Amino acid sequence: MGNFFKKLLCLAVVCVITLTAFGCKKGGKGNSSDQATLYVYSFTSGFGKEWLNELIKDYEEKMKDVVIDGKKGINIEPTTDKSTVTGPQMAGRDEVIYFLEQQDYYELISGGYVADISDAVTKTNPYDGKTLESKMFKDQQDYFKRVENGETRYYAYPHYFTGFGIIYDVELFDTKGYYFADGYDVNGKLADMFVGNEDWAKSKGADGVPNTDDDGLPTTYEEFLLLCDYIATIGNDNPLIWSGQYRKAYLTHFINALATDYEGYDQMRLNYTFDGTAENLGKIDAKGNFVLDGGEGTLIDGSNGAELARQAGKYYALDFYSDVYNKPYIKNKTTTLFSSGFDHLEAQDAFLAKDTTRNAMLLDGSWWQMEATSTFNNMGKSNPANSKQNRKLGWMPLPKQSSEKVGEKQTMFDIMYPLCVMKSGLDKNSWQYKYAIDFIQFANSDEQLAQFTQITSCTKALNYSLTTDQYNGLSAYGKTFYNAYKNSDIVFPYANNLLFANNQNTFKEIGDDNGSPFYMSTAYSTYYVLGLEAGVSAETFFSGMYSYFDELTIWKKAK
Incomplete structure (x- = not known):
């Protein structure tokens, strides 16, 4: 996903569906006059488009006998590229359904850009007899669910998981x-x-x-x-x-994965909920050693959110990567691990190559x-x-x-927290709305979730299980990743409170070239991994993290 990390604040993994009997203004291979057409736009991310092609084939087969405005069947036309689609741009586009990454959910709603898709989420899915809501984790339900006039509303639904x-x-x-x-x-x-x-x-x-x-x-x-x-x-x-080219993002992901695993679900979630007791805070003492605070922990309510920059897991992760970096057989790999000309595809090829000297382990996304x-x-x-x-x-x-x-x-x-939304403005009585909702349900049926996992060797960001036969159909790698996902707690980087909602950019793991918002420090102006290469120690950078976050003026009670 190298290119996608270069433009992380704006890139979307977008799958857009427009239901129209007349054709789409946004590209495609041409309309079939004999069928109503469902246009699919997909940002071609690291997950590729094979899963989308198979989804399309299966849905077209399901819809082959449906008659819409005198036309039999639904023709689905995919367009795949790396365009950017934001909330404000939706109004001027023909497409209806979007799968996005790292979007501000509250902004999409408050701006009136997205529609209520509760019919897809809360009603029984005709393709497996379950609700999509039942497949969501509690944190996802708490975040995406809105209660308006006493009624539950969903304006988005989770997509795939990115570890x-x-x-x-x-x-x-x-x-x-x-x-x-x-x-x-x-x-x-x-x-x-x-x-x-x-x-x-x-x-x-x-x-x-x-x-x-x-x-x-x-x-x-x-x-x-x-x-x-x-x-x-x-x-x-x-x-x-x-990847040396994308090491700023990739190694930050690695460091944060280590910090998350150390802190565990409850402690890491404090970085978004700001509601609970931080049990693992510490600091660097006068001798340069990390020491944990004494006592029973620190109550976090949002007004003191900067304290979370002192979480032990973050220090230990920074320090561990420093130990890895300082190994001569790592540090001396200037033409690969630390070269801007060595991209993610070259790293993957080197890992897979069966040369005399092999590469035993790869740091990469799921x-x-x-x-x-x-x-x-x-x-x-x-x-x-x-x-x-x-x-x-x-x-x-x-x-x-x-x-x-x-x-x-x-x-x-979950790095990117991808989500699915529908553009606002569609008539709920139209056949377009009916089949947009239907497609969302079909794409998230048990059978399609399993197929996505079998094709990509990854998982959707949902709570579902494979049958024995489905599991046996996974690749060797896919089995181990699925096992890890099912046996782990998952931290989704969002929460339903105003402190998070009003400052989402501050709590993103990865930003732009200016550094990781989640790991900023007064000790070095951009990414820690570059600071380490410039001679900044883990201890110095970690101490500067608290200084940086303590100077922010955003802190106030989350509830």
Whole structure:
């Protein structure tokens, strides 16, 4: 998703549907005069368009016998590009339904740009007998639900989930034994800590249970660094690869994913609700060490929201990345990891390549496999084992900060919080409105949610489960990501209060070239990862975060 990160404040993953019997002014392949036409516009993000093409094919089949204004069937015409569509632009466009990323939900409503889609969300879905509302997480319901004149209204619905983390080459790990050995001596030689070429059992992983996805994988930051050392010095492979061109965004995503997992659901949600007790606040002392506050925690009500810049998870994540960065086999990769000419597709290709020296782990978004489709296809032609479906790759559970945290439930962060809205102004008695609502319901039926997951190896940002047969149809990577999603708490970066609503740009994880709004600091003017490269320590940057947020004038009680 490299290009999409360059224009993060304005880019939308947009799927726009216009129902008209006459055609669309916004492009397409031409109208069928024999059918009513449903126009679909999709911003071609990292998730690709295969899922959309299959959705279209299935919906057209369902609608083949529908008669509208004397025309039989619905013809769906997709247009896919990277145009930007904002709320104010909707009024001048023909399209009706939009799937957007990082949009200000309250602004869309207050500006009168979006319509009530409660008929799609709260009424029983004819395609699976459930309501779309029942598939939402509670935080999503609290955020999207509006009560007007005693009636529930929804003006948007969640789309796909965007996570960030570590992808590892399972085949390489299996071949070279890049797994911690069960019962290894923490004071022993590095070579003896790992399975390597020995017939040793793997460690039980973070869950403490044998024969699960995390067996032999690092459970703590310390173990992760040991793994990197082993891969680089004994395995003679490169431990990590990422996009140097987009490292500002990608590494910030990684740092925030670590911070989220450390803090856990309740504590990380405070950054949006501003309602509860912060239990893990700390500061850098005179000796340069991070120390936790004493006492029973700090009550957060919004007036003191700057205190959350002192969350321990944020410091530990900054410090951990500093440790990774300062490894010589990382820091010296100036032509790849720290080069503006090394993009996300090149990083993915390098990860998938089976060169003499391999890249063991990739830092990327959950959608990466779809972006690498052409590479998978080319490699799969010569060897089916290298295809997207069959290549042994996995989503690695994030390591914990310390052994005391091992065993705690994983917590994931939704980066882009994509949503679906309908443009205002459509007559509710029109057939256009009827089939717009119907399409939203069809796209979010159990069968279509499963198909999206099977095609993309990712999940929708919804609470749903696959059948055994559907799960078995996932790629090797898709199974591990689905397992992680289902076994994690999810933090959605929004909340229903005025402090958040009036200052959404301040609480975004990623901004523009000026830095991450969520990780700003008086110690360095832009991104932490660039500050680190310029010699700014994690401790200095972390101390400056509180100074920065404390100077803001936005703070007031959230409720």
